[in-house]
Amino acid sequence: MKTSHRTMGAALAVLTIAALTSCGSGSGSDAGSSGGGTVTLKFLVDNNQATVSTAKALTDAFMQANPTIKIETETRPGGSEGDNIVKTRLSTGDMSDVFWYNSGSLLQALNPGQTLVDLTGDPALANVQKDFLPVVSQDGKAYGVPAGTAMGGGILYNRKVYEKLGLEVPKTWADFMANNDKIKAAGIAPVISTFKDTWTSQLFVLGDYYNVQAAAPGFAQDYTANKAKFASTPAARAGFDHLAEVHAKGLLQEGFGSATADQGMKLLVEGKGAHYPMLSAQVPPLVATTPAAATDIGFFGIPGADAAKNGATLWEPAGVYIPKTTEKLDAAKKFLAYVASPAAAEAMNKAVQPAGPYRVEGAKLPDDAIQVAKDLQTYVDEGRTAPALEFVSPVKGPSLEQITVAVGSGLTPPEEGAAQYDKDVEKQAKQLGLAGW
Incomplete structure (x- = not known):
């Protein structure tokens, strides 16, 4: 997973639970097959255990259904x-058949127009949800x-606390407060x-992008062209x-400045804290040791100013590509x-408990899916999502993350923090050589 910067990306790579990986080569008719008419594909995956487990389940099922195609999986580091490694192998012509x-x-x-096979109009995309396509396009x-599932960035909440206090999921920031x-x-x-893990401080900003896009639809384009700023765009600030x-x-809870993400999730599951601005991918790892997390923790998008425009920000799944x-x-x-x-779903x-919805038509969550994944699925089904700004x-x-820790600790005024990030x-x-900078 990646986020607003590489540090959070590295931290969350571990959480990008269903990040499939595949490696391949890609230009003409199939060649290089081994004896008996079998074609062997090389499939590159990152070395996160959840990714490796997911990739194994995927390739085993594919090979069972396609006995003339063998897939050999290889791993690479994350971050x-x-x-x-990916950039080097593409530039030297040494990339695996699928990756x-x-x-x-x-x-x-990656300069996909020069390095990757264009799949526009190809049957391989037949089941891909149309609103996913922009994040794998140029x-x-x-x-x-899409490889695996999306995950949400917003508010994880304790459903038992809400039930006990008779609360409803808020549609506006005023309702939330x-x-x-x-x-x-x-x-x-x-x-x-949980500001000891500084990356966790960013969710109120990064997870709010659905509301930014709803209020200022051209923000991403103008921001990229240096025509819009966080500090001077009310919805972004x-x-x-x-x-x-x-x-x-x-x-905030006592000791928030020295708390870790694991401690934050524990407070949430135990009902000692009610809301945690966080990614849905934090929940599946908890389920094995704390089964109540599957049902007691729910998800809602960070509420904005207008209940009629309520929605959620998604971190889209990774992609599988052909060089x-x-x-x-x-x-x-x-x-x-x-x-x-x-x-495939x-x-x-x-193999892996999904942290959110699939981006494939007809792909269903399992009956025992965790509540946060079901909550996210509802947002997707109702068309109330936007990709995070980084997509x-x-x-x-x-x-x-340093700026948001300071703002969230009362050390830096919010308008100053927004200007610092600009x-x-x-x-x-x-x-990057972007025009306008």
């Missing part, structure tokens, strides 16, 4: 080291299929913050304002078509 990599802005850095051409007042009066910490407000009103250098294009496309199928469900703009800054992104935007 920036993995980025460099997994980020969707969104990091994909753009210049209107699509290059990948009213709920917090009632929760505080009941002696429960309304909002959990709201995330910083929210961080400051929950601190100023005394809604132009493959000599086994037909087999590689067949594999991608399988990855983007309901059958069934295979993945058996629609390459402009990121490395210091957001300045923070300049260096990277210039390094």
Whole structure:
């Protein structure tokens, strides 16, 4: 997973639970098959255990259904080291036949028009949800299929606390704050913050992008072109304002500055805290040791100003791609078509508990899906989602988590924090050579 900057991306790579990976080669008819008419594809995956487990379930099921195609899986590191390996192998013509990599802005850095097979109009994309395609596209051409599930960035909440206090899921920020007042009066910490793990401080800002897009539809394009700023766009600055407000009103738990993400999830599951701005991918790892997390923790998008425009921000799944250098294009496309199928979702469900909805038509969550995944599925089914900013703009800054810790601790005013982040992104935007910077 990636987020507003590489540090959070590295931290959350571990959480990108269903990040499939595949490797391939990609240009003409299938060649290089081994004896007996079997074609062998190489499939590159990152070395996170959840990814490896998911990839094994996927390839085993595919090979059982397609006995003439063998898939050999290889692994690579995650994070920036993995980025460099992918870029190097593409540039040297040494990429595997199919490979997994980020969707969104990091994909753009691979120069997909020159390095990847264009799948626009291909049957491999037949089942892919249309609103996923932009994050695996460049210049209107699509290059990948979704690997695994999306995850939500918003508010995890304790459903038992809500039931006990007779609360309803808020549709506006004012409703959210009213709920917090009632929760505080009941002696429960309304909002959990875990600033020892600094990356967790960013969710009020990053998870608010659905509301930014709803209020300022052109923000991502203008932000990328240096025509819009967080500090001067009220809807974009709201995330910083929210961080400051929950601190100023005394809604955080005691010791929030030294708390870890694991401690925050424990407080949430135990009902000692009611809300935790966080990613849905934090929940599945808890279920094995704390089964109540599957049913007691729910999810809602960060509420905005207008109940009629309520929705949620998604971190889209990674993509599976085919490099132009493959000599086994037909087999590689067949594999991608399988990855983007309901059958693949069934295979993945058996390997890893999904943290959110699939982005494939007809792909269903398992009957025992965790509540946060079901909640996210509702947002997707109702068309009330937007991808996080990092999926629609390459402009990121490395210091957001330090800035949000300071704002969320009452050390930096929100308007100043937003301005600091606007300045923070300049260096990277210039390094990318973006117009307008």
